[in-house]
Amino acid sequence: MADNMFIEEQCEKCINDVNDRHPHIKRNNNRIRRCWKRRTKLEIWLIIFGGIISLTVLAVIIALIITSPRKDTICMSAECIRASSRIMDHINSSVDPCDDFYQFACGAWLKSTVIPADRSSVNQFTILRDEVEVILKNALEKESSEDISAIKKTKDLYNSCLNLTAMEEQGTQPLVESLLSLGGWPILQPAWNESTFDLVQILAKLKSHKIDPIINLFVGIDLKDSSSRSIYIDQPNFGMPGRRYYLRDRDDIMVQAYEKYGIEMSINLGADQATAKNDIKEIVDFEFLLANISVAAEDRRDNEILYNPSSIGDLMANYSKFEWFEYIKQVFEIDGVGLNITLDEVIINRAPQYFDKLFILLERTPARILANYVLFRLVLERAPLLTNIFRDILVDYHKVISGINVARDRFRTCVGYVKDTVYLGVNRLYIDDVFGKDSKTRAQDMIDNLRSAFNELLDELNWMDEPTRKLAREKVKHIDSQIGYLDSILDDSFLNFSYENRTYDALKYYENFEANQNRVVVASLKILRTPISIRAPSYLNAATVNAFYSPQRNAIIFPAGILQPPFYHKHFPRALNYGGIGVVIGHEITHGFDDSGRQYDKDGNLLQWWTDDVIDRFKEKTKCIVDQYSNYIIKETGMHINGINTQGENIADNGGLKQSYKAYRRDVEKYGDEPQLPGLKYNNDQLFFINFAQIWCTNMRAQGFINQILTGVHSPGRYRVIGSLQNSKDFAKAFSCPVDSYMNPDHKCCVW
Numbered sequence: 020m021a022d023n024m025f026i027e028e029q030c031e032k033c034i035n036d037v038n039d040r041h042p043h044i045k046r047n048n049n050r051i052r053r054c055w056k057r058r059t060k061l062e063i064w065l066i067i068f069g070g071i072i073s074l075t076v077l078a079v080i081i082a083l084i085i086t087s088p089r090k091d092t093i094c095m096s097a098e099c100i101r102a103s104s105r106i107m108d109h110i111n112s113s114v115d116p117c118d119d120f121y122q123f124a125c126g127a128w129l130k131s132t133v134i135p136a137d138r139s140s141v142n143q144f145t146i147l148r149d150e151v152e153v154i155l156k157n158a159l160e161k162e163s164s165e166d167i168s169a170i171k172k173t174k175d176l177y178n179s180c181l182n183l184t185a186m187e188e189q190g191t192q193p194l195v196e197s198l199l200s201l202g203g204w205p206i207l208q209p210a211w212n213e214s215t216f217d218l219v220q221i222l223a224k225l226k227s228h229k230i231d232p233i234i235n236l237f238v239g240i241d242l243k244d245s246s247s248r249s250i251y252i253d254q255p256n257f258g259m260p261g262r263r264y265y266l267r268d269r270d271d272i273m274v275q276a277y278e279k280y281g282i283e284m285s286i287n288l289g290a291d292q293a294t295a296k297n298d299i300k301e302i303v304d305f306e307f308l309l310a311n312i313s314v315a316a317e318d319r320r321d322n323e324i325l326y327n328p329s330s331i332g333d334l335m336a337n338y339s340k341f342e343w344f345e346y347i348k349q350v351f352e353i354d355g356v357g358l359n360i361t362l363d364e365v366i367i368n369r370a371p372q373y374f375d376k377l378f379i380l381l382e383r384t385p386a387r388i389l390a391n392y393v394l395f396r397l398v399l400e401r402a403p404l405l406t407n408i409f410r411d412i413l414v415d416y417h418k419v420i421s422g423i424n425v426a427r428d429r430f431r432t433c434v435g436y437v438k439d440t441v442y443l444g445v446n447r448l449y450i451d452d453v454f455g456k457d458s459k460t461r462a463q464d465m466i467d468n469l470r471s472a473f474n475e476l477l478d479e480l481n482w483m484d485e486p487t488r489k490l491a492r493e494k495v496k497h498i499d500s501q502i503g504y505l506d507s508i509l510d511d512s513f514l515n516f517s518y519e520n521r522t523y524d525a526l527k528y529y530e531n532f533e534a535n536q537n538r539v540v541v542a543s544l545k546i547l548r549t550p551i552s553i554r555a556p557s558y559l560n561a562a563t564v565n566a567f568y569s570p571q572r573n574a575i576i577f578p579a580g581i582l583q584p585p586f587y588h589k590h591f592p593r594a595l596n597y598g599g600i601g602v603v604i605g606h607e608i609t610h611g612f613d614d615s616g617r618q619y620d621k622d623g624n625l626l627q628w629w630t631d632d633v634i635d636r637f638k639e640k641t642k643c644i645v646d647q648y649s650n651y652i653i654k655e656t657g658m659h660i661n662g663i664n665t666q667g668e669n670i671a672d673n674g675g676l677k678q679s680y681k682a683y684r685r686d687v688e689k690y691g692d693e694p695q696l697p698g699l700k701y702n703n704d705q706l707f708f709i710n711f712a713q714i715w716c717t718n719m720r721a722q723g724f725i726n727q728i729l730t731g732v733h734s735p736g737r738y739r740v741i742g743s744l745q746n747s748k749d750f751a752k753a754f755s756c757p758v759d760s761y762m763n764p765d766h767k768c769c770v771w
Contacts, residue, residue, distance in 0.1 A: 117756035124712035139723035173444030180433035223349035261730030265310035276419035422720035504561035568610035597683035598710035605675030674771035
């Protein structure tokens with residue numbers, strides 16, 4: 020190119036010598052001839068070739084100007100450029116979208132993204148949570164003389180969690196003292212005397228530590244009267260992640276890792292090695308028996324079956340081998356609760372099949388094993404709060420159970436703890452740093468649009484009769500929405516009052532933790548007699564990257580943490596926002612009408628408000644979803660998705676996608692199409708589905724898949740995308756997928 024430029028310059032000089040006066044034309048023509056004669060043939064050909072290239076380039080530029088979209092049809096804002104870059108970084112364009120949309124939308128990201136050593140998986144949620152944790156770390160570690168009292172206390176708790184030196188100095192003493200206050204852990208006490216063991220008393224005391232090893236007792240909104248609260252009893256959770264882990268062989272590698280973890284904890288607390296091995300084996304054996312008399316999650320989806328009210332007096336008559344009245348009375352006598360309980364108090368039994376067998380098991384189990392087990396559950400929760408050795412052996416356990424190879428950065432553990440424990444103060448720090456008030460308004464507008472879209476879908480249903488449809492519209496109308504954060508956290512006086520009775524010692528993290536657990540228990544029990552305002556704000560933790568639906572409050576909840584890219588940005592094109600947070604909003608609305616949520620009316624009461632015929636037709640529709648997802652096999656494990664346990668989430672995924680796309684198209688019809696993203700060949704309809712899919716791009720370890728299948732209610736990310744889109748006619752149209760291609764099967768499932 021440089022040589023051509025030189026030749027052009029020489030000719031231009033030659034040409035510039037031409038005089039524009041007419042009397043000299045002939046003479047100048049002669050000079051031009053002499054100029055050409057001095058050129059070599061090579062130079063002449065180069066000049067001609069250069070001219071041809073110049074004309075060709077000019078023609079191409081003109082063609083591009085004619086055929087390319089006008090400048091005003093391309094969004095060139097910073098957010099659009101970032102969004103376009105993110106989308107391109109995820110996509111594997113060598114995959115046909117109609118063959119495997121998940122690999123198309125996520126393929127490049129799946130190859131380039133490494134699962135962090137301290138995680139069992141990585142996806143958009145974990146990435147955003149990590150970002151939120153860094154924001155909170157900076158806010159919590161920033162010194163400011165202007166901090167109000169509540170913020171100072173929040174930072175004190177955080178700093179006590181960071182203080183590993185103080186934990187090493189305290190050693191095991193805090194936990195050992197807790198165990199002694201509960202009668203002592205037999206594993207650590209050769210002279211333990213079973214004659215002093217009182218199961219009722221120790222269970223009531225453990226409740227104050229927020230430990231429910233055998234009976235899960237709690238106060239909650241009465242499912243059939245959302246204006247009041249009741250006492251519930253239920254089967255407990257277990258030491259391993261879920262009940263189905265106890266259906267594995269006793270010598271399974273995960274079970275053995277759990278047993279080894281218990282042995283090593285016991286030894287580091289001071290147990291004799293032989294005693295630790297023997298007693299922990301007995302503990303795990305007992306827990307296997309306990310788990311196997313519990314009811315599977317698949318059989319606990321009908322809330323009507325779980326609602327069994329009776330007085331304490333009747334409960335004692337039904338289960339005479341346990342002192343129910345004494346146990347419940349002692350629980351409500353915990354310091355700070357102080358509620359009077361009588362034999363007439365109504366108890367709602369959520370697990371009669373479990374309790375039918377529990378007391379037979381307890382009767383034939385030696386007192387030493389029972390004492391060892393219930394206190395083992397406290398040790399599981401508290402040992403990681405002690406010295407580094409306990410956190411190290413926890414990592415060894417997680418290597419087997421979840422594939423995690425290292426402990427999380429300490430600041431992340433501590434940010435996570437204070438975020439969940441003193442969330443009002445943490446939320447204030449988060450909101451002050453990142454969240455704009457206008458995001459609330461924009462999110463509410465989208466919710467209103469999604470609500471209208473759901474009503475349109477109701478009109479299209481051929482399996483719902485008109486009386487039920489009318490009540491469904493009423494329920495949609497009454498769905499409350501809570502967005503971003505509680506306004507009260509911006510009130511200094513409210514925050515200081517909320518933390519008025521709290522003090523945290525920077526050198527005593529264990530004691531701070533215990534005090535917080537006790538405070539949670541007291542508050543959760545004390546509300547039994549407190550009047551309920553259905554429209555009062557629910558638990559809204561602004562720094563949470565998630566979204567929720569509460570059936571008892573008929574409310575959808577969207578914390579500030581999820582109102583950020585790739586889910587939402589105020590400067591995103593609508594296609595991305597509807598494909599992101601729009602689908603999430605639709606998902607939560609649909610939860611009010613999934614197999615569980617549809618059992619509650621507009622006021623949050625458990626009530627059959629559908630006709631029998633409609634229920635039967637709904638069950639036929641949901642069976643299609645159950646069967647579809649049950650047929651998906653996770654290649655990393657060879658296991659099938661549990662279509663029964665995941666049906667509620669799968670129904671919500673499918674319904675949310677359909678609602679959001681309908682709402683998006685309504686916006687386009689109302690306001691017109693928007694500029695496209697730069698550098699992408701996909702139209703906005705296609706970008707809606709691409710953004711939806713990329714939200715669920717997930718890399719997961721095999722152990723993570725096992726845990727999700729055994730205990731989870733969500734399908735793995737790949738099948739949240741594949742399952743929903745295979746059922747979507749809108750998707751098939753947007754990408755022109757042939758009928759019976761993998762992404763456009765002829766047979767589709769549709770509930771909402």
